[in-house]
Amino acid sequence: MKNAHNKITLTLLLGLCTLLLGACGQNTTNTTSSNTKTTDNSSNAKKHSTAKSFYSKNSSTQSSSVWNDTKDDKLASFMVTWGQTMKQSYTQCTPDRNTTYTGLHYPNDFSDNKTAFSNHKLSAGWSPDGSNKYKVNVVAIYEDTNGGSTIGGRIYLFTIQDHTPIVYYTEQNQGTPDGLVHFEPT
Secondary structure, eight states: HHHHHHHHHHHOOOOOOOOHHHHHHHSOOOOOOOOOOOOOSSSSHHHHHHHHHHHHHHOOOOOSSOOOHHHHHHHHHHHHHHHHHHTTTOEBTEEEEEEOGGGGTTTTGGGOOOOETTTTOOOOOTTTOOSSSSSEEEEEEEEEEGOOEEEOOOOEEEEETTTTEEEEEEOOOOOOOTOOOOEEEE
């Protein structure tokens, strides 16, 4: 089961990094459509095909800002599809609608400076356009509360760090000795 979770997480990471790397492009707009279909009924092939289609469609679209509403909308659509594939339900979180998983309230909790990324306490904050305001600039947040359970939920942070897209996640559901919420790269 853990191996399947790792494969799924790797697929998500690769695709979303492609999306975010496309977001860091130049001021040109190229649109290329790629329709990927699969005839294999295995769940792994479906997951890969869905992700591949999303990445192909979005990696060639570039605009003047690192992150914008169009990219945010495409990520939202992808998260719905990916959540259905994974039998999970993801909710987009913003300053107007914070996370609720285990009492965490991101993005507002960034102001407490109690967040660690790969075991390093770094400044982080909401950056809806991806501009370099913090060490970790969060452009999107999604959570799956696993139906309100404190076990099995997760939060994903889609970030730009040193001009590099990184997707972090946490499944932490209890406090830690250092008092930080720990996010790890997917």
